[in-house]
Amino acid sequence: MKLFTNLFLLALISTPVFSQDAESDLPTNTVPAELNTSVTETVQPPTALQWLQRLSNSMKTLNFDTSFVVVRNNRAEPYRWLHGIENNRELELITLLNGPRKEAIRIDNVVSYFESDHSPYSVNNNSISGPIPAALFGDIEKLQLIYDFIGVGKSRILGRPAQLVRLESKDKQRFGYWLWLDIESGLLLKAAVISRQGELLEQIQFTHLMITQQSNDILKQITEAKLPEPHMLNTAEVTLPWQVNWLPTGFELVKTSKRKIQKVAGQVESLMFNDGLVDVSVYVIASDEPPRQPTINQTGATVLLSSLRDGYEITVVGQVPAKTAANIAQSISFN
Numbered sequence: 001m002k003l004f005t006n007l008f009l010l011a012l013i014s015t016p017v018f019s020q021d022a023e024s025d026l027p028t029n030t031v032p033a034e035l036n037t038s039v040t041e042t043v044q045p046p047t048a049l050q051w052l053q054r055l056s057n058s059m060k061t062l063n064f065d066t067s068f069v070v071v072r073n074n075r076a077e078p079y080r081w082l083h084g085i086e087n088n089r090e091l092e093l094i095t096l097l098n099g100p101r102k103e104a105i106r107i108d109n110v111v112s113y114f115e116s117d118h119s120p121y122s123v124n125n126n127s128i129s130g131p132i133p134a135a136l137f138g139d140i141e142k143l144q145l146i147y148d149f150i151g152v153g154k155s156r157i158l159g160r161p162a163q164l165v166r167l168e169s170k171d172k173q174r175f176g177y178w179l180w181l182d183i184e185s186g187l188l189l190k191a192a193v194i195s196r197q198g199e200l201l202e203q204i205q206f207t208h209l210m211i212t213q214q215s216n217d218i219l220k221q222i223t224e225a226k227l228p229e230p231h232m233l234n235t236a237e238v239t240l241p242w243q244v245n246w247l248p249t250g251f252e253l254v255k256t257s258k259r260k261i262q263k264v265a266g267q268v269e270s271l272m273f274n275d276g277l278v279d280v281s282v283y284v285i286a287s288d289e290p291p292r293q294p295t296i297n298q299t300g301a302t303v304l305l306s307s308l309r310d311g312y313e314i315t316v317v318g319q320v321p322a323k324t325a326a327n328i329a330q331s332i333s334f335n
Helices: 021-024 048-061 217-222 322-330
Strands: 062-070 075-086 090-095 101-109 110-115 118-124 147-157 160-169 176-181 188-194 200-212 242-244 252-260 267-274 279-286 290-297 302-309 311-317 330-333
Touching: 048 176, 075 217, 090 118, 090 217, 147 176, 160 188, 242 267, 267 330, 279 322, 290 322, 302 322, 311 322, 322 330
Parallel strands: none
Antiparallel strands: 062 075, 062 200, 075 090, 090 101, 101 110, 110 118, 147 160, 160 176, 176 188, 188 200, 242 330, 252 267, 267 279, 279 311, 290 302, 302 311
8 A cells, every 4th residue: 555645044353553652652571451362353253053043033034035946856846935024024925836836825923825736724833834944944053952053164156155054963863954045144045955975865946036125015915815714723632552662862743643535545643753954754554465665765855665564554754864764664663
């Protein structure tokens, strides 16, 4: 039984000046107390953490209109991304430019999703679930527990000076992330997901960036549009007859669900975990098929691992190495 369709940026050099006359009045070999440390003070460049904190702040406070392309497996998906502040409200719009309609609108902490094959709906959230990692908007310091932040150097992206910052997994159970940040504004210009072997798995390349004093007129129109009311999530506790006994450090449970899916017999049970940057979902469904070894499919940085054992089909989906996904699946035990 196959289960899946895969559900994503810094000085004053202070030199005291003294006249020759004043200097000649000083006793020989005597240095004024205020000069004991150094004649000049060197301003230190921003750290990798400070660059990421600036990125987070810029993405929440600047008015910008930008376009980018997500490239995975030689396939490109173009997006337009608008962000602005209007009447003290934070507004955001991300639109897929090719194919069936797919866009998301955020007004403060309410996100509305519009897709051609689903009815529009809204949820309470302070970020859009999409190609730009939500963690870049949030608590950057939390990521330091599981990633090393490395400031690499400067380059040129989109015709603009950029600072490269690398996020490297401390436990080797995750992919690495390379972020190129606009030196002028702090915004993201390019992002890449890199395997442990240094292979490029997926990247986001920005193709246009315009920063303005006022928010885009399209965003102003959003505030006047009638959007779906936020969906009230079922907060009832869901108990599953199985559990995941191993996850890389830092992953926390964020969602538990049971639901029916068309053309699939039985009920699909799932757990979603997040480490601040990456989501990993585990799906389990009863099956009468014989056991089989895990099969792995990978699209860009997203791994889908499926296996059959103990009368269940187990599927793990997320932007983690195949070995990590296999260890998660193998750790599952049934009551």
